[in-house]
Amino acid sequence: xxxxxxxxxxxxQEVTDILIxxxxxxxxxxxxxxxxxxxxxxGARLAAFPSFANMHTHAAMTLLKxxxxxxxLQQWLNQSIWPAEKHLDDQAVYWGTKLACLEMIKSxxxxxNDMYFLLPASAKAxxxxxxxxxxxxxxxxxxxxxxxxxxxRLRHEVEGAGNLVRLSIAPHSVYTVSPKGLRHCAEMSQKxxxxxxxxxxxxxxxxxxxxxxxGCRPYALLERTGVLGLTRGRLIxxxxxxxxxxxxxxxxxxxxxxxxxxxxxxxxxxxxxxxYTELRNAGVNVALGTDGSASSNNLDLIEAARLMSYLQKGVxxxxxxxxxxxxLQVATLxxxxxxxxxxxxxxxxxxxxxxxxDLDNLAFVPNNDALSGLFYAAHSxxxxxxxxxxRILMRHRHVDGEEEIIAQARRHARNITNH
Amino acid sequence: xxxxxxxxxxxxQEVTDILIxxxxxxxxxxxxxxxxxxxxxxGARLAAFPSFANMHTHAAMTLLKxxxxxxxLQQWLNQSIWPAEKHLDDQAVYWGTKLACLEMIKSxxxxxNDMYFLLPASAKAxxxxxxxxxxxxxxxxxxxxxxxxxxxRLRHEVEGAGNLVRLSIAPHSVYTVSPKGLRHCAEMSQKxxxxxxxxxxxxxxxxxxxxxxxGCRPYALLERTGVLGLTRGRLIxxxxxxxxxxxxxxxxxxxxxxxxxxxxxxxxxxxxxxxYTELRNAGVNVALGTDGSASSNNLDLIEAARLMSYLQKGVxxxxxxxxxxxxLQVATLxxxxxxxxxxxxxxxxxxxxxxxxDLDNLAFVPNNDALSGLFYAAHSxxxxxxxxxxRILMRHRHVDGEEEIIAQARRHARNITNH
Numbered sequence: 001x002x003x004x005x006x007x008x009x010x011x012x013q014e015v016t017d018i019l020i021x022x023x024x025x026x027x028x029x030x031x032x033x034x035x036x037x038x039x040x041x042x043g044a045r046l047a048a049f050p051s052f053a054n055m056h057t058h059a060a061m062t063l064l065k066x067x068x069x070x071x072x073l074q075q076w077l078n079q080s081i082w083p084a085e086k087h088l089d090d091q092a093v094y095w096g097t098k099l100a101c102l103e104m105i106k107s108x109x110x111x112x113n114d115m116y117f118l119l120p121a122s123a124k125a126x127x128x129x130x131x132x133x134x135x136x137x138x139x140x141x142x143x144x145x146x147x148x149x150x151x152x153r154l155r156h157e158v159e160g161a162g163n164l165v166r167l168s169i170a171p172h173s174v175y176t177v178s179p180k181g182l183r184h185c186a187e188m189s190q191k192x193x194x195x196x197x198x199x200x201x202x203x204x205x206x207x208x209x210x211x212x213x214x215g216c217r218p219y220a221l222l223e224r225t226g227v228l229g230l231t232r233g234r235l236i237x238x239x240x241x242x243x244x245x246x247x248x249x250x251x252x253x254x255x256x257x258x259x260x261x262x263x264x265x266x267x268x269x270x271x272x273x274x275x276y277t278e279l280r281n282a283g284v285n286v287a288l289g290t291d292g293s294a295s296s297n298n299l300d301l302i303e304a305a306r307l308m309s310y311l312q313k314g315v316x317x318x319x320x321x322x323x324x325x326x327x328l329q330v331a332t333l334x335x336x337x338x339x340x341x342x343x344x345x346x347x348x349x350x351x352x353x354x355x356x357x358d359l360d361n362l363a364f365v366p367n368n369d370a371l372s373g374l375f376y377a378a379h380s381x382x383x384x385x386x387x388x389x390x391r392i393l394m395r396h397r398h399v400d401g402e403e404e405i406i407a408q409a410r411r412h413a414r415n416i417t418n419h
Numbered sequence: 420x421x422x423x424x425x426x427x428x429x430x431x432q433e434v435t436d437i438l439i440x441x442x443x444x445x446x447x448x449x450x451x452x453x454x455x456x457x458x459x460x461x462g463a464r465l466a467a468f469p470s471f472a473n474m475h476t477h478a479a480m481t482l483l484k485x486x487x488x489x490x491x492l493q494q495w496l497n498q499s500i501w502p503a504e505k506h507l508d509d510q511a512v513y514w515g516t517k518l519a520c521l522e523m524i525k526s527x528x529x530x531x532n533d534m535y536f537l538l539p540a541s542a543k544a545x546x547x548x549x550x551x552x553x554x555x556x557x558x559x560x561x562x563x564x565x566x567x568x569x570x571x572r573l574r575h576e577v578e579g580a581g582n583l584v585r586l587s588i589a590p591h592s593v594y595t596v597s598p599k600g601l602r603h604c605a606e607m608s609q610k611x612x613x614x615x616x617x618x619x620x621x622x623x624x625x626x627x628x629x630x631x632x633x634g635c636r637p638y639a640l641l642e643r644t645g646v647l648g649l650t651r652g653r654l655i656x657x658x659x660x661x662x663x664x665x666x667x668x669x670x671x672x673x674x675x676x677x678x679x680x681x682x683x684x685x686x687x688x689x690x691x692x693x694x695y696t697e698l699r700n701a702g703v704n705v706a707l708g709t710d711g712s713a714s715s716n717n718l719d720l721i722e723a724a725r726l727m728s729y730l731q732k733g734v735x736x737x738x739x740x741x742x743x744x745x746x747l748q749v750a751t752l753x754x755x756x757x758x759x760x761x762x763x764x765x766x767x768x769x770x771x772x773x774x775x776x777d778l779d780n781l782a783f784v785p786n787n788d789a790l791s792g793l794f795y796a797a798h799s800x801x802x803x804x805x806x807x808x809x810r811i812l813m814r815h816r817h818v819d820g821e822e823e824i825i826a827q828a829r830r831h832a833r834n835i836t837n838h
Contacts, residue, residue, distance in 0.1 A: 062784075062785070063785055064787070065784075065785065065787055065791075065792075065796065066787040066788035066791035066792055066795070066796070067787050067788070069742070069743060069788060069791040069795060070738065070739055070742035070743060071738070071739065072738060072739055073738060076738075099781075099784065099785070102781065103781045106781060204736070263729065265733060266729035266730065266732055266733030267728075267729055267732055267733070267738065267795065268732075268738050269732045269733060269735070269736045269737045269738035269739075269740075270733070270736065271733060271736055272691060272730070272733040272734045293796070296795070297782075297791065297792070297795035297796040298782055298795075298796040298797075300798075303798075307726075307729070309686075310682065310685035310686055310726070311685065311691070313685055313686055313687075313688045314684060314685030314686070314688060314689070314690060314691040315691045316688070317623070317688045317689065317690055318688045319489065319490070319491060319492060319495075319686065319687050319688035320489055320490065320491055320688075321688075323488070323489035324488055324489060360825065362518075362521065362522045362525060362825075363716075363717055365481075365484075365518060365825050365828055365829065366481070366482055366484065366518070366825075366828045366829045366831075366832030366833075367829060367832070368483070368484055368485040368486050368832060368836065369485035369486070369488065372484075372485035372488040372716065373484075373485055373716070376485070376488060376686065376715070376716035376717075377484065377485070377712070377716040377717040378717075379719075379722075379798035379799065379800060380798065380800075381798060381799075381800035406779065406781075406784050406785075409784055409785045410784065410785045410786060412785075413785030413786070413787060414785075417787065
């Protein structure tokens with residue numbers, strides 16, 4: 001792959017050059033030694049930021065976007081989502097995942113942490129789009145389907161699709177997986193060194209039912225079953241919305257990453273009170289996600305970040321909570337870090353995952369403050385260029401193959417909804 | 420002005436033609452009698468919606484966008500906003516307003532309800548951009564500056580600038596205007612038949628201080644001073660965030676319009692608990708605003724609508740509150756209605772204020788539901804075409820004069836912030 005030189009770009013309020021070589025950021029500054037074959041990008045009127053990590057989603061659900069909006073949760077699942085999902089096949093998941101990757105690249109995301117089914121089809125789509133992903137093998141009940149043989153075959157298929165794709169183990173939740181299944185997944189996660197990706201404490205009802213059924217709250221159940229110990233430093237708790245101080249302490253001591261999905265939590269009526277300050281103060285790693293686009297309808301991390309910031313400030317009635325510089329870290333570094341990927345900041349030696357935003361976009365004009373513009377005014381259309389692992393995935397908002405992805409996604413969406 | 424025929428556009432889930440003539444929607448259907456000189460717009464892959472009314476803003480504050488983000492309110496005003504505002508002159512307000520109009524047109528807004536100063540400069544900008552506006556003459560203290568002579572001269576200058584621009588009387592708030600000033604404004608508003616635009620109950624502190632100073636809450640103060648009676652059907656209460664049931668009853672009986680500004684309320688830490696359901700059930704007209712772009716940093720009604728919907732669903736933990744069809748009415752018709760403008764729906768005989776959105780934008784793909792796509796997935800970049808009063812203001816996202824507006828806004832922003 002050719003090296004890339006980004007010339008005269010705004011980075012941390014200064015204009016500089018950025019050199020990318022061998023997948024990594026090779027230099028930042030002026031008068032860098034530039035290889036003769038380097039691709040040159042004119043950075044005038046652009047600002048560089050690390051690209052985003054979308055830490056909880058169900059990518060292929062793009063095909064179900066907009067079905068049954070504004071319905072109560074159970075009716076939405078029973079009438080709209082589950083009947084359509086029955087008709088999903090490899091081809092639908094493949095094109096649905098491609099559409100998701102396209103939308104994510106267009107909003108500056110270069111890494112996503114997924115949970116769905118028909119993973120080899122997703123893996124193929126991800127590899128072709130050039131984005132990073134961790135695909136979670138969704139487990140329900142006792143997890144009997146998760147044998148060594150199945151795991152190894154699936155890992156071979158998923159990770160064989162491309163060098164930026166990895167497999168994780170993803171028990172769905174404490175209300176759909178038995179304690180035995182939760183523990184079995186944790187043992188397998190430890191044995192094979194995978195992430196453990198699970199929906200946690202998304203609704204008050206989930207917590208109430210856990211208390212009723214097991215006499216303890218969801219994170220306490222994970223501790224009691226040995227899951228937290230077996231998955232130390234590798235558990236991704238999506239949502240983690242309803243927590244008490246004891247659970248926050250458990251999360252901190254077991255190095256859990258909490259993934260906030262503000263759009264989904266709001267749109268589905270789950271709640272608005274994510275305990276960011278409490279989690280951060282306890283030392284819990286907090287990252288951001290969009291959830292699937294059937295839940296909150298787009299895969300836009302700028303929107304998720306703005307919602308998170310606005311909710312923290314608005315619900316706590318304090319405009320100083322979660323300033324933009326800290327929000328940037330939540331939306332980037334905290335995600336990459338949780339998945340053990342050496343990206344999320346623009347610094348020499350780091351993997352080259354970054355985006356260039358267009359400072360002529362009205363969101364930034366009259367250009368008083370680029371970081372504030374990104375999080376408090378811009379939409380994804382301000383993202384001009386996206387680079388992942390040292391490779392250009394989007395330039396001037398063009399991604400290769402866009403028209404075919406749209407056409408195929410429409411065809412498969414019609415197939416699964418016209419029943 | 421030439422008639423316009425929009426051919427084969429998606430409107431309320433059906434494909435149809437829309438004919439616009441003499442500023443109004445002249446026909447909807449197939450086989451309409453089309454004047455020979457009509458401009459034809461191909462509506463394939465577009466959906467038509469009424470354009471938005473931005474019911475509370477301070478347009479020229481675009482120049483201050485991004486100054487002092489994440490500071491506490493008083494520090495933000497003292498250190499960032501007020502020092503910069505001292506340097507605003509006619510030229511700065513003119514170009515700042517043009518930038519605001521440009522951004523609003525680009526997000527599908529054709530009407531805004533403003534409150535600021537140096538109004539003749541704003542009026543000239545508005546008239547040149549072709550958008551509708553009501554510009555509020557900001558009053559403080561006892562309002563001594565609001566004499567018949569001043570009012571009439573200002574009205575002549577503002578309304579003389581163009582036929583879509585009107586003047587209103589805008590006492591700033593109950594904490595910056597005396598009871599005498601509030602009443603004087605109301606008498607002048609009644610005498611001249613103008614709107615009465617005021618910040619109301621934006622923060623808990625405002626309510627507490629009103630109780631302490633006057634022994635009653637803000638809307639009760641407006642009743643006691645005779646303001647509500649004098650301004651029946653013409654009072655626009657921006658924010659109206661902290662209300663009790665007695666105030667809501669007062670608002671309903673005096674036909675007050677409450678304007679919710681969710682982004683501003685969240686970002687400034689004012690609060691997240693707008694009482695939409697309670698206001699609607701009492702019969703109060705509720706409309707939407709962005710506030711000035713120094714407070715919440717963009718002038719995007721799609722974002723404001725999504726935030727409002729998400730907050731109502733999330734804070735009340737009920738996904739069925741404020742469905743998309745009702746949200747559309749809040750963002751469009753309720754605003755136009757409050758200002759007495761016969762637009763806000765796409766129906767024969769109505770003023771032709773509408774927008775066409777691009778169904779190939781990824782927010783809508785795979786195109787299961789256009790209305791859900793608009794409010795739960797799209798950003799302003801999906802707005803392709805904007806028509807105001809029968810005139811095309813934007814086509815394929817191009818607005819005339821954009822480059823000069825950006826350059827001049829930058830120049831004036833530098834002038835006012837470099838002190």
